[in-house]
Amino acid sequence: MTKNISVTLIVWRQANSSDKGKFETHQLTDISKDMSFLEMLDVLNEELTTKGADPVAFDHDCREGICGMCGTVVNGRAHGPNKGTTLCQLHMRTFNDGETIVVEPFRARPFTVLKDLAVDRSSLDEIIMAGGYISANTGGAADANAILVPQDAADEAFESAACIGCGACVAACPNASAMLFTAAKISHLALLPQGKPESAKRAASMVKKMDELGFGNCGNEAECEAECPKEISITNIARLNREFFKSKFLSDE
Ligand code: SF4
Ligand code: FES
Structure with missing residues (x-):
């Protein structure tokens, strides 16, 4: 059985596109190394909503590396440290017990931050x-090998x-x-x-x-x-x- 880990999450919070935004720190304990990064954010949001606090907004959909919806900067790297890996396919086994993880939205002038980690792409x-x-008019469907x-x-x-x-x-x-x-x-x-x-x-x-x-x-x-x-x-x-x-x-x- 793999040992669960604790992490310190420093996450960007921004109420809307005109808010200045700031980092917020959360301690997460008993995180399974088999969780994906997004599942770890789900755990954070469960804790926040239980306390009556605002959950962290982040983009996601397929969670299978297909749709392109997910994406944040993790410790300064877009989609985190693993090569060829979307954020939804990044697993918590990538991180060490006690590690501090900084999570920010994708930052670029044409990408407006809508809320927290969710950006308008x-x-x-x-x-x-x-x-x-x-845009060429191709008429009816041609034979596959035409x-x-x-x-x-x-x-x-x-x-x-x-x-x-x-x-x-x-x-x-x-x-x-x-x-x-x-x-x-x-x-x-x-x-x-x-x-x-x-x-x-x-x-x-x-x-x-x-x-x-x-x-x-x-x-x-x-x-x-x-x-x-x-x-x-x-x-x-x-x-x-x-x-x-x-x-x-x-x-x-
Ligand atoms: S990083 Fe850029 S090129 Fe690569 S999948 Fe995402 S949008 Fe496409
Ligand atoms: S949620 Fe679809 S690629 Fe990550």
Whole structure:
């Protein structure tokens, strides 16, 4: 039987987007190492609500590393210290008995803190709405094998499509750039024959929207790749840049 642990949780509390916010300290005892980080936050919230206090707001949904809803900064790392792991899949066995854990929201100008650890990441949806789709009229559904896709292109597109839109790359970037997210979305379409014809135009309009929303530029720090729970490669950013430059040559403006 694994020994349960005690931790000191220093958690960011902020009533709403205009509140200044502050850290609050809580002691948690008898935490099972098999609990996920979010289950540990559930325990904290049970204790708070039992005492009549306001529970800590945090985003979550699938708790299986699929949906991209969860995400906070844990001890200075987006989604915590484990590589390729979403916050919902981070387990308390990662931490030592008696450890102090600091939990903060993802911080970036385009991500407004709604309450405590919950941030508004709808700016990422706006980038998708600016062009992250195929608009060609394809008529009726074609036979599955009517458009052949080389295996390596399919594999690479699939890896890019693994992005869950969590925003950890933005939170990890010193410039709060959304380049890795945008590049993943552009890549997975640009690599496939169905998405290729619009790839340059798509890159131009998604990058324009990203800039308008206040995301910073990529400084090649690669913090995004290091913190991405789906291990999206920064080579996607090179592809984004190629598509973006192509759009400058193709543009008739
Ligand atoms: S690229 Fe990675 S870190 Fe960024 S939104 Fe996608 S999954 Fe999250
Ligand atoms: S809650 Fe869905 S990815 Fe973490």
